[in-house]
Amino acid sequence: YLLSHSVGRPLVNARNALATKYFEPWESGRADVWDNWLGAIAGFNEAVAGLLNTRAGQVCPQTNLSSALTKILFSLPTLDRRKTIVLTENDFPSMGFVLDKARPAGHELSHIGAAENAADIGTWERRLDEEVAVVFITHVHSDTSCCVPVADITRLARERGILSVVDIAQSAGVVPIDLALWQADFVIGSCVKWLCGGPGAGFLWMSDQMTEVAEPIDVGWFSHEQPFEFDIHNFRYADSALRFWGGTPSVMPYVIGTNAIAHLVEFGIDRIRQHNIELSDLLADAAATCAKEEAAGATSDDLCHLMGG
Numbered sequence: 001y002l003l004s005h006s007v008g009r010p011l012v013n014a015r016n017a018l019a020t021k022y023f024e025p026w027e028s029g030r031a032d033v034w035d036n037w038l039g040a041i042a043g044f045n046e047a048v049a050g051l052l053n054t055r056a057g058q059v060c061p062q063t064n065l066s067s068a069l070t071k072i073l074f075s076l077p078t079l080d081r082r083k084t085i086v087l088t089e090n091d092f093p094s095m096g097f098v099l100d101k102a103r104p105a106g107h108e109l110s111h112i113g114a115a116e117n118a119a120d121i122g123t124w125e126r127r128l129d130e131e132v133a134v135v136f137i138t139h140v141h142s143d144t145s146c147c148v149p150v151a152d153i154t155r156l157a158r159e160r161g162i163l164s165v166v167d168i169a170q171s172a173g174v175v176p177i178d179l180a181l182w183q184a185d186f187v188i189g190s191c192v193k194w195l196c197g198g199p200g201a202g203f204l205w206m207s208d209q210m211t212e213v214a215e216p217i218d219v220g221w222f223s224h225e226q227p228f229e230f231d232i233h234n235f236r237y238a239d240s241a242l243r244f245w246g247g248t249p250s251v252m253p254y255v256i257g258t259n260a261i262a263h264l265v266e267f268g269i270d271r272i273r274q275h276n277i278e279l280s281d282l283l284a285d286a287a288a289t290c291a292k293e294e295a296a297g298a299t300s301d302d303l304c305h306l307m308g309g
Contacts, residue, residue: 021258052172059203060242063202128156135164140170166187172195173196185207199253200254223244
């Protein structure tokens, strides 16, 4: 019950959206099928931008967060001046695996302990010293639901010359997010959880400043400034976040993800957040009541009745 967000359930019209935007152009046999599909992916970038208060040009589709984070780390040649990457022990393990294996030579990981309070900006102030090159920030921790003060941490990182990468996989769709307020360097996310878009529809956001320095090595023809130029001797990075795109993209996940995001935004992330808080409060209050009743000698049947069973 408490992990119902682990794979968000599809919207009731997900099949219809997939039939219209994915299968029908393909089944028609038209020569412009890729025009339709690429238009659908562009629509995904627009939907993510609307969700996060940013521009579509700063958004790039990704298969998943691990791939996105790997691309980011290998795109930053400026990491040679500092030697520490900060993360927490409560970050999703996959992110820790990437940071360990894809970190530049000579860099070390510094973990904020699982018992430390990641919601306290003081915890981050003590760790973000002059040796830190990158801080990895998980907005909401999957195992504790701790909501980290991202805007305060990214502000601190900017003041101290530290690159920031934010993971919003566990928060996008249930907690309002404003990237204009955060001013991070990179943000990575996915539609598989609260955004109800299923696996495969991940995304990477890059600040305008990073366009000047980020040079990913995991590229493909869709990372090119002009993907259909087809000159094998002339690669030029796209002048947007799409430089992180890579080779021939998947289409189906982004059709489903776009449909889901559009409906959630129309409904209102603020409303979803408020409803989530109300349900959490209801559960917490019921649990506290049960604890008191159990201490007073209530039976299991009594407790079940108190919880509505």
